[in-house]
Every structure is written in structure tokens, then in C-alpha cells.
Amino acid sequence: MSDLLERLRGRGWRMTSQRRVVAEVLDGEHVHLTADEVHARAVAKLPEISRATVYNTLGELVSLGEVLEVTTDRRAKRYDPNAHQPHHHLVCAGCGAIRDVHPTGNPLADLPDTERFGFTVSDVEVTYRGLCPDCAKA
Amino acid sequence: MSDLLERLRGRGWRMTSQRRVVAEVLDGEHVHLTADEVHARAVAKLPEISRATVYNTLGELVSLGEVLEVTTDRRAKRYDPNAHQPHHHLVCAGCGAIRDVHPTGNPLADLPDTERFGFTVSDVEVTYRGLCPDCAKA
């Protein structure tokens, strides 16, 4: 759990209480939190932490590749701490819940050159949509 | 080109000049416009049309399944008039340009039951990311 903190320190991060708290929140439960949810949980541990700092820190974690940003709709972005194992997402159209999934096959290989239009393709993102068991009942 | 208008009338749409204009804009060039771009083009044909109406009409077209909503990032949603032929998207990380692509293979079949967590999975969306030729040069 302190692996993340170690890595961050190794990357030259000045270790402040705010950054530690944000990192702990993400490292704690492996759910897909919005920035505001991260902020709420961070405030519980460190009441004075500001929204701006949470946004800054999340942005830095994303550009370091320690955390993934997931945009499934026009609502808030979500942050996925499981950045070191490649995976895709299953999203509930009802409540917005997200689960990590591991499909077989490699969609990158499924895009023929003729369909690349000269782009340098570096990444694929697969989003499955459906209803979670709870929302399917309703 | 008036197929769309026909279908809409068939679905009980009251045909107003505003709706006609929005439908024409989408049906015209098959690019992925943002709501504001649709509005701009609509204003060119019908100067009094309001932003709210464009949003309403786009929303209706989406729920009728005549147009697809594409959310690739936290910027504006884009609207894809090519809703009747299944396809996926290739997005430029630089300028945000979007192209329709047709990968081989069926990613829905690539998600084993054990990875579905009881969800009723109805749809997959595959987004390839990379740099378009122009942005790759920069």
C-alpha cells in the first residue's frame, strides 16, 4: 500500500500531507471515484484540504501513469487506481457503476492499416455498456 | 437525405422548421459535430434558432436512435449521424478529430460470462486513440 507513496517519492515528489492523503484514498478502496468523492474522503482524513489540490494531485497522478482517468459520459471523470494492469470497463447505464473487466483478444490488432487513416494509434479503450443486476430489476 | 425526415415524421414528430434544420445539418456532412457546431450551422440556415432547441432536438434524435452520442473526453459531446451502421471511433489525442473505423472481430464475444458480473451487457464501444497525421508532425 505504501508502494505508491514510495514510487511517488522516487519520482521526486515533495511529500505533503495533502498528497499523501489523496494517494491513500485512491490506494485504499479499488473503486472508481469521482474527483469530488476523492475530495470527500480526503477531507475526512485532513479537513483543510482544498478541492483545487485534489484536482491538481489527481492530474499529476494521471500524467505519471499511476492512475487512469475514465470518462464514460458527460458526468464527472472517474479515477481508476488500477493503472498497472491493463483492463477495460463495464458501465451500468442506470446507475453509472463501473467494473474492471478483462476481455480476451486484442482489439488493437483488430484495426487494419487501411482503417488507420495515417494515425499513429497508441491505445484502445473498450467500454461495455449494460445494466447491473440492481438496475436490471427496476 | 429526406429519409431521416420521413422517419421522424413517421415517429410522430411535429415537423417544425427548427427540427428540420437540425436534421438537415446532421444529415448533410457526415462529420462528428459538437452541439455548438450544430447550432452554428443551424443558425446559418435559420438565424433565430436557439441553443436550447438544438440541445433538445439532438437529445430526441439520440433517444430515437437516429444519432449517436460520442463522449471521448471532458470536452463537448459529439453527435454521429451514422447510427445505422455499427462502427467504432478513432480519436486524435491532439486536436480531438474523430474518424469512424470498422475493426474486424466482435469485442462483445470477447467478454466471457465470468467477467460480466451479472450485468446485462448490451453494447460495446471501442475507442482507438492516437495522433492524426497533422498532430504527429508537431
Next chain:
DNA sequence: GCCAGTCTTGGACTTCGTCCAAGTCGATGG
């Protein structure tokens, strides 16, 4: 041509996020 009821309008409001200037604080060198 009238009328009911659906559509449109524009401005206020929300949500999510970014920016900034001023102040604070971590960690390195002495």
C-alpha cells in the same frame, strides 16, 4: 380557420473543472 397541446425561446442556473495570486511548508545545505 381554430384550438389544443407540443415546440421554441432566452436567460438563469448547475456541474465539473481550471486558473491565479498570495501565502505556506518540505527538504536540502550549512
Next chain:
DNA sequence: CCATCGACTTGGACGAAGTCCAAGACTGGC
């Protein structure tokens, strides 16, 4: 152990994209 400097944090203002609403306008059926 302390001073110092520059990286971090703060909160409030700002911005983009979209939603909501009450009032008025228009379409389509009769």
C-alpha cells in the same frame, strides 16, 4: 538544527458545456 527557496496549497473567481423553466409561438387535426 535552522534558514532558505522554490515547489505546494488555498479559496475564490472564472469558464465551458449543458439543463431547466415559464411564457409565448406554431403545427396539425378537425
